[in-house]
Amino acid sequence: MRKSIATVSVSGTLAEKLTAISAAGFDGVEIFENDLLVSPLSPEEVRARARDLGLGIDLYQPFRDFEAVPGDVLAGNLRRAERKFEVMERLGATLLLVCSSVSPDAIDDDELAAEQLRLLAERAAGHGIRIAYEALAWGRHVNEYLHAWRIVRMADHPNLGTCLDSFHILSRGSDPIGIEAIPGEKVFFLQLADAPLLAMDVLQWSRHYRCFPGQGTFDLAGLVTHVLETGYTGPLSLEVFNDGFRQADAGRTSLDAMRSLIALEEAAARRRGTTPPIPPPVIPSGFAFAELSVPAADPTAELLAALGFVRTGTHTGKPVELWEQGQARILLNATGDEPALAALGLESPDPAGSVKRAESLLSPVLPRHRAPREARLDAIAAPDGTELFFCRTEHPDHSSWTDDFRPRPEGAPPAGGITHIDHVALTQPRHHFDEAALFYRGVLGLRPQESLEVPDPYGLLRSKAMSSEDGALRMVLNINQVGAQHIPWQHIALACDDIVTTARRLRAAHPGLLLPVPANYYDDLAARYDVPPELRELGLLYDRDEHGEFLHLYTITAGRVFFEIVQRAGGYQGYGAANAPVRLAAQHAWGAQRSSRMAVTPSA
Numbered sequence: 001m002r003k004s005i006a007t008v009s010v011s012g013t014l015a016e017k018l019t020a021i022s023a024a025g026f027d028g029v030e031i032f033e034n035d036l037l038v039s040p041l042s043p044e045e046v047r048a049r050a051r052d053l054g055l056g057i058d059l060y061q062p063f064r065d066f067e068a069v070p071g072d073v074l075a076g077n078l079r080r081a082e083r084k085f086e087v088m089e090r091l092g093a094t095l096l097l098v099c100s101s102v103s104p105d106a107i108d109d110d111e112l113a114a115e116q117l118r119l120l121a122e123r124a125a126g127h128g129i130r131i132a133y134e135a136l137a138w139g140r141h142v143n144e145y146l147h148a149w150r151i152v153r154m155a156d157h158p159n160l161g162t163c164l165d166s167f168h169i170l171s172r173g174s175d176p177i178g179i180e181a182i183p184g185e186k187v188f189f190l191q192l193a194d195a196p197l198l199a200m201d202v203l204q205w206s207r208h209y210r211c212f213p214g215q216g217t218f219d220l221a222g223l224v225t226h227v228l229e230t231g232y233t234g235p236l237s238l239e240v241f242n243d244g245f246r247q248a249d250a251g252r253t254s255l256d257a258m259r260s261l262i263a264l265e266e267a268a269a270r271r272r273g274t275t276p277p278i279p280p281p282v283i284p285s286g287f288a289f290a291e292l293s294v295p296a297a298d299p300t301a302e303l304l305a306a307l308g309f310v311r312t313g314t315h316t317g318k319p320v321e322l323w324e325q326g327q328a329r330i331l332l333n334a335t336g337d338e339p340a341l342a343a344l345g346l347e348s349p350d351p352a353g354s355v356k357r358a359e360s361l362l363s364p365v366l367p368r369h370r371a372p373r374e375a376r377l378d379a380i381a382a383p384d385g386t387e388l389f390f391c392r393t394e395h396p397d398h399s400s401w402t403d404d405f406r407p408r409p410e411g412a413p414p415a416g417g418i419t420h421i422d423h424v425a426l427t428q429p430r431h432h433f434d435e436a437a438l439f440y441r442g443v444l445g446l447r448p449q450e451s452l453e454v455p456d457p458y459g460l461l462r463s464k465a466m467s468s469e470d471g472a473l474r475m476v477l478n479i480n481q482v483g484a485q486h487i488p489w490q491h492i493a494l495a496c497d498d499i500v501t502t503a504r505r506l507r508a509a510h511p512g513l514l515l516p517v518p519a520n521y522y523d524d525l526a527a528r529y530d531v532p533p534e535l536r537e538l539g540l541l542y543d544r545d546e547h548g549e550f551l552h553l554y555t556i557t558a559g560r561v562f563f564e565i566v567q568r569a570g571g572y573q574g575y576g577a578a579n580a581p582v583r584l585a586a587q588h589a590w591g592a593q594r595s596s597r598m599a600v601t602p603s604a
């Protein structure tokens, strides 16, 4: 289907917006009037620029406060419309969006509204222009899409149709099934926006919090399915007012937008039983490895050894060490300047298929810088730059990345308390949280859980867990929502089957590696749950959900990375989010203590 986007959805000057939108592969744009008004480009120049970029001008908008006014106001409104028709002719635009009136002048009279819109459509026809009438969710008298349609039907003019906007329909809780009663040729335009569920004034919600389909809570695939049932053949057009997108890089936002439309088109095709435009996701079955970039002389190796990891190999061509314990594998790549998570290996049943899926959703495929004998690497870049490698570890049907490491002792990897990587938590750059969530959902087929807000002593963290349906691959995305002091930490959570023994061993041998937990936490825990007193003694954190229980502990931070050790019991599905504020405060306290120690002993 044709894909378009309103210029209001991305940042920059009109020229910059058009360039970014074209680069992301859109077919057309809705020109937002304000973007034209403030542009030094004439309408003719905008038209030429769009044409050169391969973009059609699918809509010009908005035209406000037109219908159902007293006769004296009508004359002025028609004069205003004539001026806009002239601008549209210079732009080469043939569709004008008229949104339902919010004016105190408007009269609650559908027949009058229909009569005046008919007049407008007749005038528009003289310029080869059509009118798409949209019900704003906060329109004075017309705020339901079926009400706008009734007026359009009453007006009965070939140059008058309706514009459906998912936000206005779904924000009011209207049932989109009613769309199917509108003939497709009378749906002149379809605007799409998602939004997080927020209980607030609908105008503020619309103007600041709209997001791309798949980033909010609305069922856009369902709505699009109803619209396609009408026989609508016009564009899928994104119209997103969002405070973050207004300041983010236009190129990046446009790609995010296009990824969301492709995923939406796929979801709608699956609902309708038609052929999806892209191959299905190949769902990873777990982590093959986590790769940390570390400086040449770095204590992370000591931390791994203390946790029971064993160095089992060194890369044949690069300064990379492989550390293993059970099925948990960590690579230390000595090319960084502070320890940071650089890459994740994801176990895929079909690595080439994983890359194809990612490519079809516009993810950059990484070049394979490899020596002739190295294993084939299928890798892409996640939006935050983390490299994702699709692996088939030691399967007879595929080459394995582990073949590049020597010596790798035969037989089972070293056993300790740790069995595998339970989850990885990635902190996302500001304003890119929704983009990341859409990426992991679309590309890897992970299911997002609800966003949580976690208080930090100096701000607020937003956190969203995502996992494969069977829970074999779990990730957590974090973003610093408020407050500038937050450090972009990443963490690797390691699963073990006897955390009490592991904690006891660590506490005895390496007490300085464990993040201290305040006594107040245990007083509260004892009030909430009947838990054994040894949790306090061992510094273990505890949580439970309707399925089971969770015990965990944290190491101190090395560079930007820390480790968590977790034990799930009885099908616990969460990530210990209830304890995250305690962890964040403890990390700040630990960091502050370390810097004061360093301040008194500058030689250390």
Ligand SMILES: O=C(O)c1ccc(O)c(O)c1
Pocket: 061, 062, 097, 099, 134, 136, 165, 191, 206, 207, 239
């Ligand atoms: O917020 C607004 O005023 C506005 C204008 C035009 C639209 O198409 C819309 O959905 C909202």
Ligand SMILES: [Mg+2]
Pocket: 134, 165, 191, 239
């Ligand atoms: Mg709209």
